[in-house]
Amino acid sequence: MSGKDVGSGPLLAFDFDHTVVHLNTDVEVQKLHPDGKIPETSEIHGLYSKVGWTKFMGEVFKLLHHHNVKKENILTLMESLEFTPGMVDLLRKSVEEHNAKIIIISDSNSVFINHILETHNLQHLVDVVYTNPATWKEDGVLEIKPYHHQTDCDLSTENLCKGLILEEYIKNQSAQFPFVVYVGDGGNDFCPALRLACDDLVCVREGYSLQKQIPKHKEERGLQIKSEILYWKSGDEILSRIQEKLKKENE
Secondary structure, X not given: OOOOEEOOOOEEEEOOEOOOEOOOHHHHHHOOOOOOOOOOOOOOOOOHHHHOHHHHHHHHHHHHHHOOOOHHHHHHHHHHOOEOOOHHHHHHHHHHOOOOEEEEEEEEEHHHHHHHHHHOOOHHHOOEEEEEOEEEOOOOOEEEOOOOOOOOOOOOEOXXXXXXXXXXXXXXXXXXXXXXXXXXXXXXXXXXXHOOXXXXXXXXXXXXXXXXXXXXXXXXXXXOOOOEEEEEOOHHHHHHHHHHHHHHHHO
């Protein structure tokens, strides 16, 4: 990033499930099955351990369609999902008051994320959504494909290395960000967190799996996050810390 002009606002990169929205879109959609979940007797139950989560979700969408779950049912469910506390304010104020750039990097899918953002009139705040592409087929089945195929990063799934995506986005910007903020909750958020620099900020949702992964990776593999770590329950805490960092930058 040397030789670039410093941009006027920070970069905020967000996971989506359990981060922007309080629940997990892929888990919630399974509850539309007539049994309220994917039955243990179903041949696809546990399939994700063999073929990966994205292919498993593809089979979930086929099964839901077989049980007459319509596109409208799925989209209505997505509209009803609540944001995590303080998250909408964090998104809006970061962009409108602090000139931040926002990207989303998620193992959900483009249909779910884009519909939720558009329904709540937030899509204009997000520069890019990096996620598994999904489309509605003519027969009404939601088809999902992997974002990419990678084998270089063993901290990530083959279909989505969030750290690689984050680094490529930053590399392709014309200006350098004063600092980068990564907000997440899950095990697949460790890779991007590990790639942050000392002046950056990783925001770890309190009580979720990323919080447990940080000491585990340090103990087992010697992998240590270099940036400041903020454990959060509300987006208000994240916004507050960003404002403190920006104030310090301007002193």
